[in-house]
Amino acid sequence: MKPPVTIAVTGAAGQICYSLLPRIAAGEMLGKDQPVILKLLELPIDQVQKAMRGVAMELEDCAFPLLQGLSLHAEAADAFKGANWCLLVGSKPRTKGMERADLLKDNGKIFVEQGKIIDEVAASDCRVVVVGNPCNTNCMIAANQAKRLPKENFTAMTRLDQNRARTQLAKKAGVKVTDVENIIIYGNHSPTMYANFNNAKVKGKAVTEVIKDRAWLEGEFLATVGKRGAAIIEARGSSSATSAANACIDHVRTLTTVGPDLHSIVVCSDGSYGFAKGVWASMAVKTVAYGKYEVIKDQPLTDFCKAKIKATNDELVGERDTVKEMLG
Ligand code: NAX
Numbered sequence: 418m419k420p421p422v423t424i425a426v427t428g429a430a431g432q433i434c435y436s437l438l439p440r441i442a443a444g445e446m447l448g449k450d451q452p453v454i455l456k457l458l459e460l461p462i463d464q465v466q467k468a469m470r471g472v473a474m475e476l477e478d479c480a481f482p483l484l485q486g487l488s489l490h491a492e493a494a495d496a497f498k499g500a501n502w503c504l505l506v507g508s509k510p511r512t513k514g515m516e517r518a519d520l521l522k523d524n525g526k527i528f529v530e531q532g533k534i535i536d537e538v539a540a541s542d543c544r545v546v547v548v549g550n551p552c553n554t555n556c557m558i559a560a561n562q563a564k565r566l567p568k569e570n571f572t573a574m575t576r577l578d579q580n581r582a583r584t585q586l587a588k589k590a591g592v593k594v595t596d597v598e599n600i601i602i603y604g605n606h607s608p609t610m611y612a613n614f615n616n617a618k619v620k621g622k623a624v625t626e627v628i629k630d631r632a633w634l635e636g637e638f639l640a641t642v643g644k645r646g647a648a649i650i651e652a653r654g655s656s657s658a659t660s661a662a663n664a665c666i667d668h669v670r671t672l673t674t675v676g677p678d679l680h681s682i683v684v685c686s687d688g689s690y691g692f693a694k695g696v697w698a699s700m701a702v703k704t705v706a707y708g709k710y711e712v713i714k715d716q717p718l719t720d721f722c723k724a725k726i727k728a729t730n731d732e733l734v735g736e737r738d739t740v741k742e743m744l745g
Contacts, residue, residue, distance in 0.1 A: 433665070434472065438455065440663075554697065574661075607643075615722055
């Protein structure tokens, strides 16, 4: 049996974690032969802590063979201590009438604190995945606190957007999702994101050769992917949870499995593809070792792609300006 991997997860009483935690404990994220220890963090509020205890009771009742430890925390320093992975799902939701700038700043405070603490107490190989929104900027803020851990160990999640785009292309082309490859998300996890259909393939052929309806690709397809989160809230009355948890599983599993496939994660921009240096933007990466990725810098971009990337980059630069005093 391998030694266990310790995974700290924030927002443990929330709806994404309700779907995410059992899948981690069942071995779907790190493998069916990999024991795990879960350390769950929630706000130090009685009602919330109580709800987290309920989640923990259910995890116990699943009798997962791989779950070798489970602890509940109200203090970030306890939860992150010794963690090999920190999945930062918890964040402050946007409330009615709240300005986006206030949302960025309120969440920024959480990620300044959590980034600092992770850097101090987590395992030296710790990888951090930010799910809580606005996830690109939250990830930038947390990574900027790190002095010991390399910035590359911090990534944020756009895998849900990639999965959404893949399914929309598969439906339109009338093929299986596994027939669609190389659909990569560029930019912010927000409606400005760009799902780059130009380099995607269907059964090895360019998507644009298979789906000849260019107006659909440039219009309805991008709008459907960009506004899918809002459509789910409208239909379900609450935001994506199962699909977000699934995307987090995919994000980590792909990041720990070496292979040639390109996948979308949010990383620190070095200026590639026209993103401003230092903003955290989604782009194509390839996993080169467990938890290590290489940014793919040679994906060709049409003028249409460049204009889309400019728009999402402008938004990321604006977000960075809003939180500039939190960047350490
Ligand atoms: P919920 O509101 O159901 O749960 C969030 C939980 O986080 C709450 O229980 C809250 O008490 C906890 N929390 C808040 N601040 C915390 C802190 N400082 N430390 C620990 N816990 C804290 O939200 P849920 O639906 O689970 O979504 C969680 C986050 O994921 C939200 O920010 C949401 O916007 C974001 N999403 C990100 C996605 C992505 O693709 N990157 C997609 C899905 C989702 O929208």
